[in-house]
Amino acid sequence: MEPTLEAQKSISTDNNAIVVKGLRKSFKKLTVLNGIDFSVKRGTVLALLGPNGAGKTTTIRILSTLLLPDGGQALIHGFDVVREANKVRSLIGLTGQYAALDEYLTGEENLHMIGRLYRLNHQDIKRRTQELLELFDLMEASARTVKTYSGGMRRRLDLAVSLIAAPPIIFLDEPTTGLDPRSRLIMWDIIEQLVTAGTTILLTTQDMDEADRLADKIVVIDGGRIIAEGTADELKQRVGSERLEITIAEASSFETAKRVVYGEGLHLDSKTRTLSLATKGGVHQLKQVLSRLDEAGIGVENVSFHRPTLDDVFLTLTGHTTEQPNIVIEKQEA
Amino acid sequence: MTKSSFITSVQTEKHSKIFWALSDSWVLAKRSIKHITRNLDQLFAVALFPIMFFLLFRYVFGGAIDTGDLSYVNYLVAGILVQMLAFGANYTTLNLAIDLQRGIVDRFRSLPMASSALLVGHVGADLVRNTMSSLIVLGVSFLVGFQPVAGPVEWMLVLCLAILFSLAISWLSAIMGLLVKSIEAAQWTGFIVIFPLTFVSSAFVPTDTMPEALRFFAENQPLTHVIEAIRGWLVGAPIGDSGWLAFAWCVGIIIVAMPVATWLFRRQALR
Numbered sequence: 001m002e003p004t005l006e007a008q009k010s011i012s013t014d015n016n017a018i019v020v021k022g023l024r025k026s027f028k029k030l031t032v033l034n035g036i037d038f039s040v041k042r043g044t045v046l047a048l049l050g051p052n053g054a055g056k057t058t059t060i061r062i063l064s065t066l067l068l069p070d071g072g073q074a075l076i077h078g079f080d081v082v083r084e085a086n087k088v089r090s091l092i093g094l095t096g097q098y099a100a101l102d103e104y105l106t107g108e109e110n111l112h113m114i115g116r117l118y119r120l121n122h123q124d125i126k127r128r129t130q131e132l133l134e135l136f137d138l139m140e141a142s143a144r145t146v147k148t149y150s151g152g153m154r155r156r157l158d159l160a161v162s163l164i165a166a167p168p169i170i171f172l173d174e175p176t177t178g179l180d181p182r183s184r185l186i187m188w189d190i191i192e193q194l195v196t197a198g199t200t201i202l203l204t205t206q207d208m209d210e211a212d213r214l215a216d217k218i219v220v221i222d223g224g225r226i227i228a229e230g231t232a233d234e235l236k237q238r239v240g241s242e243r244l245e246i247t248i249a250e251a252s253s254f255e256t257a258k259r260v261v262y263g264e265g266l267h268l269d270s271k272t273r274t275l276s277l278a279t280k281g282g283v284h285q286l287k288q289v290l291s292r293l294d295e296a297g298i299g300v301e302n303v304s305f306h307r308p309t310l311d312d313v314f315l316t317l318t319g320h321t322t323e324q325p326n327i328v329i330e331k332q333e334a
Numbered sequence: 335m336t337k338s339s340f341i342t343s344v345q346t347e348k349h350s351k352i353f354w355a356l357s358d359s360w361v362l363a364k365r366s367i368k369h370i371t372r373n374l375d376q377l378f379a380v381a382l383f384p385i386m387f388f389l390l391f392r393y394v395f396g397g398a399i400d401t402g403d404l405s406y407v408n409y410l411v412a413g414i415l416v417q418m419l420a421f422g423a424n425y426t427t428l429n430l431a432i433d434l435q436r437g438i439v440d441r442f443r444s445l446p447m448a449s450s451a452l453l454v455g456h457v458g459a460d461l462v463r464n465t466m467s468s469l470i471v472l473g474v475s476f477l478v479g480f481q482p483v484a485g486p487v488e489w490m491l492v493l494c495l496a497i498l499f500s501l502a503i504s505w506l507s508a509i510m511g512l513l514v515k516s517i518e519a520a521q522w523t524g525f526i527v528i529f530p531l532t533f534v535s536s537a538f539v540p541t542d543t544m545p546e547a548l549r550f551f552a553e554n555q556p557l558t559h560v561i562e563a564i565r566g567w568l569v570g571a572p573i574g575d576s577g578w579l580a581f582a583w584c585v586g587i588i589i590v591a592m593p594v595a596t597w598l599f600r601r602q603a604l605r
């Protein structure tokens with residue numbers, strides 16, 4: 001991966017591949033980004049984590065010069081995404097939320113076309129196309145039109161196309177949403193290899209596991225604001241080192257249980273009849289909670305301790321889960 | 335999978351801005367032209383529709399239409415050709431709307447390419463499509479009795495005007511394609527503009543029998559000038575001022591529509 005001379009110059013003075021300061025964007029009256037700040041170190045992966053409508057795609061679109069911000073600044077290798085859009089475009093590869101391929105061209109033709117539009121020379125285009133087709137297991141399908149491709153194949157080709165010019169920075173907007181488990185693992189593997197090769201990656205996801213597995217740093221956004229950032233472990237610490245989860249036996253007594261159990265970082269889920277709360281892992285707290293439930297005559301079906309998942313982090317930070325955007329679940333007053 | 339394939343270097347070529355603007359346009363024109371051959375429906379639609387009209391007018395209505403000294407076949411060919419060119423050039427609207435919906439435009443916009451190249455590509459493909467369907471329609475017209483009197487100069491004039499007319503309509507179509515909100519809308523907007531324009535003209539019938547106001551419109555709208563000019567050169571009918579007026583209209587439309595479409599395309603990126 002060889003950035004241009006100019007790009008190298010700016011890298012030597014700044015270790016950040018991407019710097020975002022006070023980014024704002026509204027569509028008519030709807031404020032979608034309300035002052036976003038973050039930076040991505042060169043050669044690392046940053047995951048923008050947030051539910052549907054959080055502003056992830058909007059952020060990516062601004063960074064990839066598809067959309068003008070209303071305020072704030074974004075720099076890619078030191079180049080401004082608004083004023084130096086063309087420089088930025090030669091440094092980035094974009095894989096959007098939906099495959100951006102030409103249906104009537106073959107896989108190979110798609111790669112050739114985009115390679116030439118990146119201004120590569122013909123030899124490199126041919127070599128790189130072969131490499132990528134092999135790498136993404138698309139060799140056999142390379143002479144077929146994309147119309148005939150499966151969902152997983154399209155995603156792979158879409159990513160391959162954005163890698164044709166071997167850009168030092170890649171944007172991936174929900175790269176695994178809607179993929180079957182096997183395709184998802186393949187995608188993760190490819191992303192990890194890209195990082196090993198020195199690429200800087202900004203990805204968005206709604207999936208905690210994905211962020212946990214791939215990202216060096218996670219930025220949690222909700223409603224156009226950053227609500228937390230840090231490594232996966234740092235975020236997990238905010239909800240306690242361990243979580244206690246209790247499943248109530250009968251749905252009818254769940255309401256009562258909500259009243260007698262309290263504690264830090266309490267989450268309630270009436271569908272699965274579970275209560276979960278932050279704990280230091282002591283037996284004392286377990287005993288206390290169980291005896292309170294017992295006194296109230298509430299049967300317990302299951303008790304477990306587990307390391308907090310990013311789902312728990314998200315619930316603690318935003319008050320709603322990723323599956324139920326914007327529905328604030330009841331919070332316990334201590 | 336081998337890791338080495340990710341650590342690779344590629345060379346970009348260094349050329350002037352103009353070189354790249356042309357290169358990008360060529361790359362995207364090739365793409366759109368491939369679409370024609372892979373999606374033959376569009377080509378058939380463009381060629382079959384005018385042939386149907388041709389035969390319909392030639393054999394069903396033709397007998398009842400008085401075109402004076404000129405045989406009706408000879409009268410009709412120019413009208414059919416221009417109508418076909420207009421519909422063929424309108425595919426830019428549809429194909430641009432499809433690109434915008436499918437998200438491939440986002441990819442193009444994130445590349446360091448010339449922003450007008452996509453539009454030029456579609457407009458160029460319309461030209462290729464129109465060339466093919468013109469040949470088909472002319473072929474059919476000879477079969478049903480078309481007898482042109484045009485010499486080499488007249489054929490050249492017809493060719494030049496046909497190209498300019500196709501470009502003019504394509505650039506107008508580009509504007510429409512950038513403005514419509516859906517693929518469905520892109521499919522009918524062209525029809526509701528081109529259909530009345532071709533019928534309220536001298537394409538199929540002489541304008542003399544039309545009511546006053548309609549006749550005034552029909553005789554002064556650009557399509558009539560283009561039709562009259564082409565008819566004049568092909569079969570020797572009187573041209574009047576239509577020759578230079580047709581060229582002026584086409585060039586004028588291109589000069590206005592091209593920058594407007596390019597501007598709209600850029601502006602859309604920045605919504």
Ligand SMILES: Nc1ncnc2c1ncn2[C@@H]1O[C@H](COP(=O)(O)OP(=O)(O)O)[C@@H](O)[C@H]1O
Nearest residue numbers: 027030032050051052053054055056057058059
């Ligand atoms: N072009 C647009 N016009 C109006 N509203 C938009 C537009 N693009 C996105 N939005 C709105 O902005 C919000 C954030 O969208 P998006 O960035 O796509 O979220 P995410 O990718 O996190 O799901 C959503 O409420 C969406 O409806």
Ligand SMILES: [Mg+2]
Nearest residue numbers: 056057058097
């Ligand atoms: Mg999104």
